[in-house]
Amino acid sequence: MIHGLQFPKSASGRRGCSNKGGPTAWTPHPIPIIISGSKKPFESAKSVYACPKCKGSLDNFLCPQCSVAYPVYDGIPCFIPTSSVPDKPDVRQVYDKIYSDHHDVWVDQGRSENFVSYFRELARSHTQNRVLEIGCGEGALLAAISAAKKSGIDPSINALRTARSRSAAQCAVARCEELPYASSSFDLIVTVGVMEHFEDPDAAAREICRVLAESGHYIALFQTDLSTPQRILLKFRQYVFPTLRPIAFARWIRKKLHNPIVQPFRKSYTIESARECIERSGLRITEVITRSTHPSAPLAGPHVVIFVAHKLPRGPGQQYWER
Numbered sequence: 001m002i003h004g005l006q007f008p009k010s011a012s013g014r015r016g017c018s019n020k021g022g023p024t025a026w027t028p029h030p031i032p033i034i035i036s037g038s039k040k041p042f043e044s045a046k047s048v049y050a051c052p053k054c055k056g057s058l059d060n061f062l063c064p065q066c067s068v069a070y071p072v073y074d075g076i077p078c079f080i081p082t083s084s085v086p087d088k089p090d091v092r093q094v095y096d097k098i099y100s101d102h103h104d105v106w107v108d109q110g111r112s113e114n115f116v117s118y119f120r121e122l123a124r125s126h127t128q129n130r131v132l133e134i135g136c137g138e139g140a141l142l143a144a145i146s147a148a149k150k151s152g153i154d155p156s157i158n159a160l161r162t163a164r165s166r167s168a169a170q171c172a173v174a175r176c177e178e179l180p181y182a183s184s185s186f187d188l189i190v191t192v193g194v195m196e197h198f199e200d201p202d203a204a205a206r207e208i209c210r211v212l213a214e215s216g217h218y219i220a221l222f223q224t225d226l227s228t229p230q231r232i233l234l235k236f237r238q239y240v241f242p243t244l245r246p247i248a249f250a251r252w253i254r255k256k257l258h259n260p261i262v263q264p265f266r267k268s269y270t271i272e273s274a275r276e277c278i279e280r281s282g283l284r285i286t287e288v289i290t291r292s293t294h295p296s297a298p299l300a301g302p303h304v305v306i307f308v309a310h311k312l313p314r315g316p317g318q319q320y321w322e323r
């Protein structure tokens with residue numbers, strides 16, 4: 001079923017949302033809504049989402065305030081418009097290609113079965129209610145997490161199709177810098193190795209804080225920077241000593257040479273700068289997990305850190321990032 005929708009120009013005379021993000025902001029276009037498959041789960045999904053720009057309610061994925069219709073493909077709404085800015089990477093295309101070229105993309109980058117089990121228990125200890133994974137990819141972690149309501153976003157619709165079938169989560173193509181949810185929608189938000197790849201980490205952290213319920217938790221895994229000798233040592237320990245893994249090593253080399261994974265954005269972090277990024281948004285870190293603090297944690301190396309943060313109550317009229 002295809003609905004072709006046309007909308008009047010906005011008050012500024014342009015179609016689509018107002019462009020407040022400066023010259024690099026993307027321009028959304030009214031696009032036909034495409035719906036296929038059973039309508040029932042799709043109908044229930046409508047109420048989950050808000051306009052990523054103005055945060056207002058959506059009417060059948062149309063934002064009346066912005067005069068923008070967000071397209072829906074196979075029941076997965078898409079809140080990232082195609083980039084219309086030359087030289088700006090189209091994140092949807094980049095990540096769709098990564099997930100087309102590779103299967104279980106992140107398993108050899110730390111998302112092992114042991115790690116997923118460990119992270120599932122960590123998440124379970126903070127809530128089993130409303131959970132959102134940002135950058136959920138193909139949903140390996142989302143499928144493992146126990147929660148009454150699970151949601152996942154990712155730039156790649158290819159990955160989300162797999163994630164939805166694995167996890168039964170509500171999935172959407174979206175950016176963390178503009179989350180398509182109303183404020184206080186989740187009790188727990190998780191990100192694993194994705195904050196390093198946001199275009200604007202501070203905007204992303206503010207959005208995470210906004211959509212978390214008061215006293216909600218954010219669990220974030222960062223990969224901090226390694227020097228070249230540290231990187232070589234890490235690979236030596238992964239593939240040579242104490243366990244020689246020639247097949248895994250050959251697979252890793254093949255991936256490096258053939259269709260290497262190159263993500264559009266890469267921010268460098270130390271443990272301190274990652275902590276500051278999270279806390280600037282108004283969240284407070286209550287636990288830091290590394291190989292040093294938790295030797296039994298199945299982390300890919302000493303450069304990997306997990307922060308557990310929680311959302312503090314806000315003062316009257318105070319924004320979370322105004323602390």
Ligand SMILES: [Zn+2]
Nearest residue numbers: 051054063066
């Ligand atoms: Zn809107």
